[in-house]
Amino acid sequence: MKNVKGIRDIILSSKLNGLRVPNLKGHVKVTLHNCRTGKNEVSEGDNIVTNAIRDLFALNYLGGIDYDKLTPLFAKWFGGVLCYDAAHTIDPDNYFPQSGHNLVAHAGDTAPATAAIIAQDLTRGMPLNVTKRNGEIAMTWEWGSEQGNGYIRGVSLTHADTGNAGLGNTSDAFQNFQPFSNISGLPNIDTYRGSAEEIHAMYDEEHSLSFYIGEPGDYQSSYADRTSTKITVNISRLAFFKAGLYDTLSPNTEYNSQFRRTFTVDTSINFFMQPAFWFDYENKYLWVFTNITGYGTYREYSYSNSEVKYAVIDCTTGTLRTSGTITNLETDFAPVCAKYHEYNDDRSPAYNTIPFDGRTIYLPTGPNQNNMFYYGQIPVTGWRKIDITNQADQTYMPMNTTITYLRPGVIGGSLVVGDGVVGIGSASYKSGTILTYNTGTLGYSFSSYNRLSSFVFPLSNYQSASRARYILANKMVNTTLYNPEDEIHKTTAKAMQIEYTLTEVGDES
Secondary structure: OOOOOOOOOEOOOEEEOOEEEOEEEEEEEEEEEEOOOOOEEEEEEEOEEOOHHHHHHHOOHHHOEOHHHOOOHHHHOOOEEEEEOOOOOOOOOOOOOOOOOOEEEEEOOOOOOOHHHHHHOOOEOEEEEEEEEOOEEEEEEEEOOOOOOEEEOEEEEEOHHHHHHOOOOOOHHHHOOOOEEEOEOOOOEEEOOOOOOOOOEEEEOOEEEEEEEOOOOHHHHOOOOOOEEEEEEEEEEOOOOOOOOOOOOOOOHHHHHHHOEEEEEEEEEEEOOOOEEEEEOOOOEEEEEEOEEEOOOOOOOEEOOOEEEEEEEEOOOOEEEEEEEEEOOOOOEOOOOEEEEEOOOEEEEEOOEOOEOOOEEEEEEOOOOOOOOHHHOOEEEEEEEEEOOOOOOEEEEEEEEEEEOOOOEEEEOOEEEEOOEEEEOOEEEEOOOOOOOOOOEEEEEEOOOOOOEEEEEEEEEOOOEEEOOEEEEEOOOOOEEEOOOOOEEEOOOEEEEEEEEEEEEOOOO
């Protein structure tokens, strides 16, 4: 497939929050070397730079980006390379990996140290050199005869760490790979269970959203187990991107106590703990999910492994929009929400965000057993991907190893990316974590679920403490797009080198 003509191959310069994103032009040269004949096959051409970096700089939640964590751009966000078996759709906004694009080869800024490490992932190559000239960077990677074999129809630059790890496999490199990068310079904040100032989602540019089961004040007044069919929602002022006269970069208790909008909706669903959730930013719909069916006096929570109930709350009107059930064709759902237990006298809720896009949902799977809620350490064996509009369309994505705790996640194209787990196709893989799961913090709220980055807030603390807030950026992204004129066939008879040159160019008039 040939590159689409007429699409400019540079990213327009944009001044974002005081920094100017450079105009970049890229050139790709792929060389196959036949070790037996000495013959070289060369494919080269210009690429486009996607809008990933522009959007990364633009999503400056609470003005909290630490630009030192984003730069130098070439070494971090352009420091790895991904080769796919399918051609890209050449669109600068098409920067997430797409369904049907399988990874043939990848490399980053670190060479595999031993033959054993190479054998763990034969798609991985190694860096050769980086040449720096004024306003230009040339990066070269190579793959030996046994590495990176297959048909290559699309090539992209990516984050250096993603280049090293790939998009999902069982190698040590991937299991140590953190799929999110913390790019925040925000100060810590004092948090405590039951605070109406908790942040579950970004409602709009100057408001946050939080919720809890029960009537107004129930969450704050008692930490004992409770059952309710009601959800109370708070819409509070917070200067995500727009500041007014009273706004701060932290939840403002004094102002919000006077002007917070609070409403309560009866869902007719029995909630035995805080439900899992997803917030539809565009439509202002709060989706809540539960499969908890009861509890005893100490840890004996029961749940359905075949059904998850949901309700959709219209936060503009403060009314229930719809409700329903998601049915598992198997019987392997894990609990979708959890609760922290500290003996018998201290029970704190733990919120869980569900990777969802309004149609496709990723629900955790696990062993069919109850009594697994102590410290919220639910065993998770994978995801079940379900189209809620056609629930016969289900894909099981088993993990290569069981993990504990429910992990918040986002959707990025064909990938579901969680803290400590990545799902691709019909499989899920353990990865490294960037957040801390312990008896003090059991949950994190991702303010934006299907964007390149999110503001992330710690939740469900059993004691008052100063805790970190984050802006987490998804590293699993294509920062450039290139389709060779003709497909490239890498075989065991050939070694391969890819040279990628990025050049800063002047503004277009």
